Amino acid sequence: MIQIFHSYGNLLLTxxxxxxxxxxxxxxxxxxxxxxxxxxxxxxxKFLRVIAKAYIExxxxxxxxxxxxxxxVVIPMYIAKISGFAAGxxxxxxxxxxxxxxxxxxxxxxxxxxxxxxxxANGLSFWQAMRYIVLPQAFRYVIPPLGNQFINLVKxxxxxxxxxxxxxxxxxNVIASDSLMSMSSYLCVxxxxxxxxxxxxxxxxxxxxKLA
Amino acid sequence: MSxxxxxxxxxxxxxxxxxxxxxLDIEAGETVVLIGPSGSGKSTLIRTVNGLERIQKGKLIVxxxxxxxxxxxxxxxxxxxGMVFQHFNLYANKTVLENIMLAPRIVLHRKExxxxxxxxxxxxxxxxxxQANKLPAxxxxxxxxRIAIARSLAMRPKCLLFDEPTSALDPxxxxxxxxxxxxxxxxSSMTMLVVTHEMGFAREVANRVIFMDDGRILEDDSSxxxxxxxxxxxxxxxxxxxxxxx
Numbered sequence: 001m002i003q004i005f006h007s008y009g010n011l012l013l014t015x016x017x018x019x020x021x022x023x024x025x026x027x028x029x030x031x032x033x034x035x036x037x038x039x040x041x042x043x044x045x046k047f048l049r050v051i052a053k054a055y056i057e058x059x060x061x062x063x064x065x066x067x068x069x070x071x072x073v074v075i076p077m078y079i080a081k082i083s084g085f086a087a088g089x090x091x092x093x094x095x096x097x098x099x100x101x102x103x104x105x106x107x108x109x110x111x112x113x114x115x116x117x118x119x120x121a122n123g124l125s126f127w128q129a130m131r132y133i134v135l136p137q138a139f140r141y142v143i144p145p146l147g148n149q150f151i152n153l154v155k156x157x158x159x160x161x162x163x164x165x166x167x168x169x170x171x172x173n174v175i176a177s178d179s180l181m182s183m184s185s186y187l188c189v190x191x192x193x194x195x196x197x198x199x200x201x202x203x204x205x206x207x208x209x210k211l212a
Numbered sequence: 213m214s215x216x217x218x219x220x221x222x223x224x225x226x227x228x229x230x231x232x233x234x235x236l237d238i239e240a241g242e243t244v245v246l247i248g249p250s251g252s253g254k255s256t257l258i259r260t261v262n263g264l265e266r267i268q269k270g271k272l273i274v275x276x277x278x279x280x281x282x283x284x285x286x287x288x289x290x291x292x293x294g295m296v297f298q299h300f301n302l303y304a305n306k307t308v309l310e311n312i313m314l315a316p317r318i319v320l321h322r323k324e325x326x327x328x329x330x331x332x333x334x335x336x337x338x339x340x341x342x343q344a345n346k347l348p349a350x351x352x353x354x355x356x357x358r359i360a361i362a363r364s365l366a367m368r369p370k371c372l373l374f375d376e377p378t379s380a381l382d383p384x385x386x387x388x389x390x391x392x393x394x395x396x397x398x399x400s401s402m403t404m405l406v407v408t409h410e411m412g413f414a415r416e417v418a419n420r421v422i423f424m425d426d427g428r429i430l431e432d433d434s435s436x437x438x439x440x441x442x443x444x445x446x447x448x449x450x451x452x453x454x455x456x457x458x
Contacts, residue, residue, distance in 0.1 A: 118301025118360075121262055123290045123319040123367055132314060136305045 001184045001191075008175045008185075015171030016192050018085065022167060023154045023196065026092040030153065033093065034100025039130055041105045052101070059098035064159050067091040072163040084163035096153045103145045107138035140211045147204030151197050168192055214273070215240040215371050215403040216261055221270035223256060223427075230256045232427040234270070238420075240370065243397045243404040245414040245435070248424035249451060254407045257424065258373050261405065262286075262293045275370060291319060294364030298376040300356040302348035308335070308359050309344040312366045320367065327366075334362040338392050354385025358392055365396070371403040372396065378410060386410070393417070411455060415439050423448040 005012065040052035059067065068091030072084060082090075111134050119129035139146075161169035172189035176182040216238040223231035231253050238244055246254045259265040260272060263279055263286040272279040275292050303311050312331040316322040322330070335341040338358035340351075348356050357377055364372055374393065378386045390413050397404055397417045408414065414421055414435060421438040423431035423445065431438070431448040443449050 112301075112304075114297065114299055114301040115304065117264060118297060118303070120286075121264065121290060121295035121297075121301075122315040122363060123287060124315060125287050128318055132318070133303050133305065140305075 001188055004175060004179065004181060004184045004188050007179065008171075011171045011175060012168070012188060012192060014166060015168035015189075016195075018160065018166050018170075019154070019157050019168040019193075020196060022085065022089045022092065022157045022160060022165065025089050026096060026157065027150060027153055029093045030096040030100050033097040035104050035135070037097065037101040038104035038108060039135075041101065042108050044126065056098045056101050059094050060102070062095075064091060064095045064156055065162060067095055068159050068163055084165040085160060085167075088157070088160035088163050088165040088167075092153065092157055092159060096149065096156070099149050099152070100146065103142050103149055104138060106145075107142035108134055110141050111137045143204060143208045143211065147201060147208075150200055150204065154197050154200065155193065213240050214238065215242070215275060216405070217271070217273040219271040219273075221260070221267050221272055223253075223260060223265060223267050230427055231260070231267070234429060236422070236429065236432070238403060238405065240403050241400050242419050243417055244406070244420045244422060245418040246405065246407045246422045246424060247409065247411075247414065247451070247455075252424040253427040254424045255375055256427075258295075258375050258405055258407050261371075261373055262290050262295055264295075287319070291367060292369050293371045293373065294367055294369040295373040295375065296357070296360050296364055296377050298380050300348070300353070300360045300380075302356055302360055302363070304348055307345050307347060308340070308351070311348065311359060312363050315363070316366050330366060331362075334365055337365075337395070338362045339388075352385060353381045354388050357381065357385075357389045361389070361392055361396070370401070371405070374404065374406040374408065376407050376409070378408065409455065411439075411452075423451065425451075 037052045037055055040048045041056070043049060068088050071082065071090050072087035075082060075087070115133050115137065116129050119133045120126070124132070157167060158169035160167035161173060164170065168189050172185055176185035179185060214237050216236070218234045218236040221231055221234040222229070234257065246258065248254050256265055260267050260279070261274055267280055270280065274289055277284050277289060279289065303314065306314060309331055312334060313327050316327050316330070317324070332341060332344070335344055338361060340355055340358055340362075343351060343355060343359075348359065351359065377393070378389050381389065390410060393404075393406070393413070394417050396402055406418070418435045421431070421433055421435050422429055423443065425447050430445045431443045433443065443452060
């Protein structure tokens with residue numbers, strides 16, 4: 001393994017950075033999009049609920065790889081050429097946002113309905129009540145499952161390897177076939193994934209304790 | 213001037229007819245107590261006044277606006293009509309002071325220093341200034357309910373609705389809450405509609421007592437007539453007999 005790090009350090013580092021970037025971008029947008037659809041799922045307006053449900057069911061029930069290939073292969077045919085990195089990151093964002101939406105919705109629904117009722121009776125609009133009262137409480141409930149989603153997202157970023165996204169997994173494949181030391185190559189890759197996911201997992205646990 | 217007018221109001225939950233032919237006219241400044249057995253529709257009635265429940269038929273005019281009209285802006289109604297709940301419904305993630313200041317800040321855009329001044333005045337009024345920076349969960353039920361009243365008053369409403377405000381409280385805390393409510397009732401411009409089983413409060417403070425059963429208003433009297441005379445309705449007499457001997 002040391003030999004792999006020594007000879008292919010540069011490749012591993014670029015892969016690590018690509019994976020990290022993809023994860024950060026996808027996490028940021030998946031959280032925003034997911035929370036948005038979670039709120040739409042509980043609005044009093046039926047039309048919006050239907051749209052949210054359709055979105056979530058669509059992206060939750062199609063394999064990540066299929067969504068990613070769609071952006072990598074189909075979109076360039078009709079609309080514009082996009083890089084493997086972009087296609088993978090978009091696919092990962094949409095796929096993860098559906099799971100995050102379901103997680104956040106369950107959090108919203110575990111907040112006492114009296115909180116919404118009290119807010120509305122106090123003069124707040126539905127959106128104000130969500131923003132100031134319901135969502136802050138909902139996020140506190142869903143930090144542990146949300147942490148799982150974040151970790152899944154980082155691991156799922158390995159989908160980039162299929163679309164030439166130059167991520168860790170991609171570089172791992174390159175190194176394994178070049179060095180003919182597949183075990184050490186993939187062990188290095190696994191170790192580098194842990195460097196991202198373990199601190200993330202500890203941070204979520206810390207947040208959970210801090211906000212409890 | 214009328215604050216609240218019900219004209220032939222009907223309310224259904226699916227097939228269940230919860231409010232039947234409600235006709236009621238409450239003047240600004242009146243204190244009206246609503247009593248009746250559980251399931252009689254009194255909570256439903258009070259919740260229609262700020263649009264937490266929608267009515268299906270009839271006309272319901274609150275502060276000059278018709279709540280049966282879909283285009284009526286509920287948020288505008290609720291600025292003028294506060295509500296106090298049985299289970300307080302304080303904001304669990306906000307301190308006592310923030311509970312009182314939030315709605316005036318984001319709904320009325322009240323200036324921060326004025327908002328704070330009013331909040332502390334209200335805390336003084338309910339006797340809880342020292343609890344300003346605590347979270348609701350750190351307070352007793354009676355204290356929470358007094359904060360909930362202060363939160364409603366911070367909006368400077370014309371009308372306050374109380375939905376069984378003392379039913380979830382330990383007996384020794386009930387008086388603290390009732391005393392705050394009595395003080396509010398002294399203010400001649402405040403319209404109060406109170407669902408309660410506290411007959412002492414009704415007798416002492418209310419101008420009018422309304423008795424409901426099975427979704428209908430069966431009795432609508434001045435409190436003197438209701439308590440000292442006899443209610444003309446048989447069902448109301450029975451109910452009163454039971455509730456007072458207990």
